[in-house]
Amino acid sequence: MFLSEADLLSKAHSLAGRHVASLGSRAHKGGVGELVEIALGLTPGSSPEPDVASLGIEVKTLPVQNGKVIESTWVCSATPSSILEETWSTSRVRKKLARVLFVPVEGGDVPVDARRVGTAFLWSPNLDDEAILRRDWEDLADLVAHGLGFAVSARRGTALQLRPKAKDNTVRRTSIDVAGESYEHAPQGFYLRRPFTQGIIAAVFG
Amino acid sequence: MFLSEADLLSKAHSLAGRHVASLGSRAHKGGVGELVEIALGLTPGSSPEPDVASLGIEVKTLPVQNGKVIESTWVCSATPSSILEETWSTSRVRKKLARVLFVPVEGGDVPVDARRVGTAFLWSPNLDDEAILRRDWEDLADLVAHGLGFAVSARRGTALQLRPKAKDNTVRRTSIDVAGESYEHAPQGFYLRRPFTQGIIAAVFG
DNA sequence: GGGGATCCACTGTTGGATCCAG
DNA sequence: CTGGATCCAACAGTGGATCCCC
DSSP: OOOSHHHHHHHHHTTTTOBGGGGOOOOSTTHHHHHHHHHTTOOTTSSOOHHHHHHTOEEEEEEEETTEEOSOEEEEEOOHHHHHTOOGGGOHHHHHHHSEEEEEEEOTTSOGGGOBBOOOEEEOOOHHHHHHHHHHHHHHHHHHHTTOGGGOOTTOOSSEEEEEOSSSTTOOEEEEOTTSOEEEEOOEEEEEOHHHHHHHHHHHHO | OOOSHHHHHHHHHTTTTOBGGGGOOOOSTTHHHHHHHHHTTOOTTSSOOHHHHHHTOEEEEEEEETTEEOSOEEEEEOOHHHHHTOOGGGOHHHHHHHSEEEEEEEOTTSOGGGOBBOOOEEEOOOHHHHHHHHHHHHHHHHHHHTTOGGGOOTTOOSSEEEEEOSSSTTOOEEEEOTTSOEEEEOOEEEEEOHHHHHHHHHHHHO
16 A cells, blocks of 8 residues: 555556546446556545555545536534534544545546546645634534534534535434433534635636 | 815705705706705706816716715716826726715605715725725726727726716717727716625714 | 536626616 | 615525435
């Protein structure tokens, strides 16, 4: 496997300019992300490869059209129980975003197979990014931890937002609130807003 | 008439909180602007009153709803012949915007008569504003001067934009291009974009 | 159910069209 | 035709819903 960031980035760069079709065929949501991981020698769905895990790198495809990021980016789930055990420093959001290999891929109207892979790049939040993410996370996590996640709209947060994530809107999970009462709620997770990732793209590619 | 800015502003402040209905009845586009001018002792449509002219003040109502500016602001016309005789320093845009009495007025869905007048304020562009306006004007004016105004979209410009202004889209004017040929084009004018006036409001009212 | 994301109806924005008085 | 602006269909943006694989 990979021994260094440079190796991973180099491998990712070798994908630049290729069409998704040349990586295999997965014409479904998430399919491109899986193909890219496989092309990088990773195994989608399993726990991170040892090398990638030790490097602390998260791989994310970033759908782009005409130079613009067209979708928000999934980060991780946000359940009351998980949040209760976290602080910003120990949070999964911070860990996952500490080092990200962003792989731009054509998106939007372009047929999946015809989408071209762009030039991947490694990213870490700078001080401003970190401050914004932290503020958002602490605000949102606090609400979720208090069992108020259900009442939080995706409008909240500057870089990070809370959104539902499930097969459909009938899916419920059960949690225990601070009073010890159990309650049901839709599964939710943290996403990076498009303007935030757009800013990252702009900073990298001018 | 008015002897000073302070007099004009004072008079304008006396309108704050009043409803448009109390100023008279002009239930048409532009009617509120005219009523406000009359209430200030000015005569809409005529050349500026001596006092106001000597003060170099332009009066503009600013339609606002929920704290947000909801329309762009007309500045002046933009014909090739007029532009050819101007430079930024001598431009009507710069002169008109050098000192503006902005009178916020409720707008949008509120019935015209029920619209309340807000607290007027005097504004002049700061150095940043001036630089932006100048950049926009020089860019747009250059195109108009070269007879290319017809091809300029309202998307151009950061604070200032070029837009059609006529009774309908059949109205044409005739101009002479640099080669001496006459050509027809829709009347156009300069407008202040909403985000720009919104910024002014935000700076004044926090 | 978690991990990879995209879809799309709705809503907010705005470019171009238009309105009235003098 | 100018000076006072507002209207509104079309577009862009995005919140909430959804999809597939493992």
